[in-house]
Amino acid sequence: MESSSGPSVITNYPTIEPRGLRDRYIGTISEKDLGASVTVCGWVSKVREHGEHLVFIDVRDFSGIVQVVAHSSVELRAEYVVRVKGKVTRRPEGTENSSLDTGQVELTDSEIELLAQADPPPFSLTDRVEVDESTRLRFRYLDLRREKMQSNLRARARINSAIRASMERQGFTELETPLLWTPTPEGAREFVVPSRLNHGSSYVLPQSPQIAKQLLMVSGFDRYYQIARCLRDEDLRADRQFEFTQLDLEASFVSQDDVMEFISDAVMGASRAVGLEHVDPIGRITWRDAIDLYGVDKPDMRFGHTLIDVTDIFADTQVRALSAPCVKALVAPNPSELTRSKLDGLVDRAKALGAKGLLWLRVESKDGELTLDSPVAKFISDAESRELIAKVGAKAGSVILMVADEWQSACQVLGQLRLELGRKLADPNQFTYVWVVDFPLFEGMSEDGSLISAHHPFTMPNQDDFDKLESDPLSVRSQSYDLVLNGWELGSGSIRIHRSDIQARIFSLLGISTEEAKNRFGFLLEAFRFGAPPHGGFAFGIDRLTALLVGEDNIREVIAFPKTQSGSDLMTGAPKPLEKSSWDLLGLSVKPVSKNQI
RNA sequence: GGACCUGUGGUGCAGCUUGGAGUGCACGCCGGCCUGUCAAGCCGGAGGUCGCGGGUUCAAAUCCCGUCAGGUCCGCCA
Incomplete structure (x- = not known):
């Protein structure tokens, strides 16, 4: 992805006082300094030698690049570390370089001091060519030197x-x-840290500071925050690393709206910090509407083509594939690209996403009438055809995609296709935050008949739905809310349960016995007996926010030393086998490692 | 646990469909030339276990099987 139009590398370097070996940062040199002698430090970016009497050396530090002119041969190569003392001189007319901030001037009469030599780097640090990521990760310190x-x-x-x-x-x-x-066995798999002093026992690294911050509310800190590292031993993705960083906050005596305002202020501040002046106010959509219109609980609202409910039109249809509790339609964003084989591919894709099938209908104009061309066209009545075309607003050339299934499944499949087909329509320079509210409290039923938390077991049900907790639990909404940016879930939060009677009801519905609850969260429940304030909070991922704001589609691009998808660090070689003595110290023994793992 | 994509001098690619000598392009590197370049230019040169293992074949970068590594996704991520 292209980087967004944020400010240049650093905005505040003119305020940094140069110290030590230099008296200037390169990016600050300009025509104002004509005639002045400056001393800069940095890396040789490029050497252009025109014979031994004229050599141009581009010297780079984090703030910029300047051209140094030498009139004798130099023993310099790319990435040598140098200190240059020189006179700021206006470039001869016609040789200015407008693509360089310092392009009007150059350093002449220069003394170049070699501070460190450098082997040729394994990949160019100045070219725009994409280097294989495993090479970049192996030499991450060099990769990070790139602009x-x-x-x-x-x-x-x-x-x-x-x-x-x-x-x-x-x-x-x-x-x-x-x-x-x-350990609080629940949710994500935890990283385990065996105890040396208590063999057989273990700490775990926190998936999030969730319980700790609730305890801080009991302690009366009123408003807590932390830029916290969270660790989850789950499989990695473009937007997921083992360890990631969240803004974690919690506040007492507040409502959902209060928390949302706190967070809004923070993300707006973050957006301005990367130079975005105009970010729309954060909108709101209910979870139900998000699924209904976008098919996901993290909608990308930068482009339209929302899902259209056409269940009514096909209530008495002859098309077997359309007789389902819900029929959803999508007007394809890119009909002209959808050849017959592409459409067949979409059917396969829909099936891979869990749909029973996908119907496609191409709208054609015949004798001034709009008709449908499709393998199932002959089973669709004229009335159905007319109503469908009118309802979805199709024109000649449109392609209508339809999925029939249970409401949520139909929406999810078509929503995924909407994303895959329409992503190109999204403006990469547009940033559309949205709050998704009114999530269901439970996301379904487990095999043993108990309910499963949608968020976590301390989430407060919506006040209006309390009386449905036992009678119709799946319809109960919670006081939880997600923040979404351009189709990525940034984070989520909720108002917590602070009353033990409500908590007991929820545990019971979740199939967590008193004994088990005491075992897992005993210290929290005990704390709540000593006067717990109503409280709620939120956490959002700073890696994801940063990636989106700088235009990356991968959080590794905003993490200094990330892991690969298989969890290894190509620079350090971690994880590595431990000596037997190290295991012994922890009171552990390990199974023999098979050869191909070494 | 599963699906798909990728792996060829230091870097980025092409070659693979249809097997025929490590063939080609660009960058970098080394040497030479070059006084206004900035992707400098010109000339010359070095540099390869085609990820690894096995199979098919007279012959494998190319076809088949396995495996490793990197990536994208599903599962997973309260």
Whole structure:
């Protein structure tokens, strides 16, 4: 993806006082300095030798590049580290370089001091060619020297800074919570840290500071925040690493709307920090509408082509494939590209996504009438055809895609196709945040008949749905809310249950016995007996936010030292086998490692 | 656990469908030339276990099987 039009590498370098070996940062050199002698430090970016009497050396630091002119042969290569003292001189007329911030000037009469030599780098640090990611990760320190990675990570730092400023402004207190936490078997697989002093027992690394921050509310900290590392031993994806960073916050005596305002302020601050001046106010959509219109609970609302309910039209249809509780239609965003074989591919794709099938209908104009061309066209009545075309607003050349199934399945399949076909329509420079609210409290039923939490077991049900908890639990909405940006889930939060009677009802519905609850969360439940304030909070992923704001489609591009999809660090070689003595110290023995794992 | 894509001098690619000598392009590297370039230019050169293993074949970068690594996705991620 192209990087967005944020500010250049660093916005505030003119305010940094140069120290030590230099008296200037390269990016600050301009025509204002004509005649001045400056000393800069950096890496040789490029050497252009025109014989021994004229050599151009591009010297680079994080702030910019400047051309140094030498009139004798130099023993310099790319990535040598140098210190250059030279006179800022206007370039001869006609040789200015407008693509360089310092392109009007150059350093002449220069003294070049070699601070360190460098082997030729394994890949070019200046070309725009995409280098294989495994090579980049093996030499990550060099990859990070490239302008794009400098820009990404500095953007991330500005985002962190803006978030902290927002939190402090809103009266939040930054508190740290333990990394060595206690197992609470629930949700994500935890990273295990065996105890040396207590053989057979283990800490785990926290999936999030969830319980700790609720305890801080009991303690009366009122508003807590932390830019917290979270760790989950689950399979990796483009938007998921083992360890990731969240803005984690919790506040007492607040409503859902209050929490949403706190978070809005933080993400707006973060957006401004990367140079976005115009971000629309954050809209809201209910979970039900999100599924109904976009087929996902994290809608990308930068483009239309929402799903259309056509169940009524086919209530008495002859088309067997359409007799289902719900029929959803999508007007394809790219009808002209949809050849017969592409359409067949879409049918396969829909099936892979779990649909029983996918119907496609091409709208054609015959004698001024719109008709349908499709393998199933002859089974569709004229009335159905007319109503369908009118309802979805199809024109000649349109392609209508339809899935018939249970409501949620039909929506999800078609919603995924909407994304895959329409993604191109989304403006990469547009940032559309949206709150998804009114999530169901339970996401379904497990095999043993107990309900499954949609968020976590401490989520407060919606006040209006309390009396349906036992009678119709699946229809109960919760006081939880997600923040979505351009189709990515940034984070989620909820108002928590602070009353033990309500918590007991929820545990009972979730099939968690008193004994089990005590075992897992005993310390939290005990804490709640001593005066727990009503409270709620939120957490959003800073890796994801940063990636989106700088125009990356992969969070590894905003993490200094990420892991590969199989969880290894190509630079350090981690994870590595441990010596037997290390296992012994922990009171552990391990099965022999098979050869191909070494 | 599963599906798909990729793997060819240091880097990025082409070659693979239809087997015929490690063939080609661009960058980089080394040497030479070159006084206004900035993707510098010109000339010359070095550099390869075609990821690894097995199979088919007279012959494999190419076809088949397996495997490893990287990526995308499904499962998983309260």
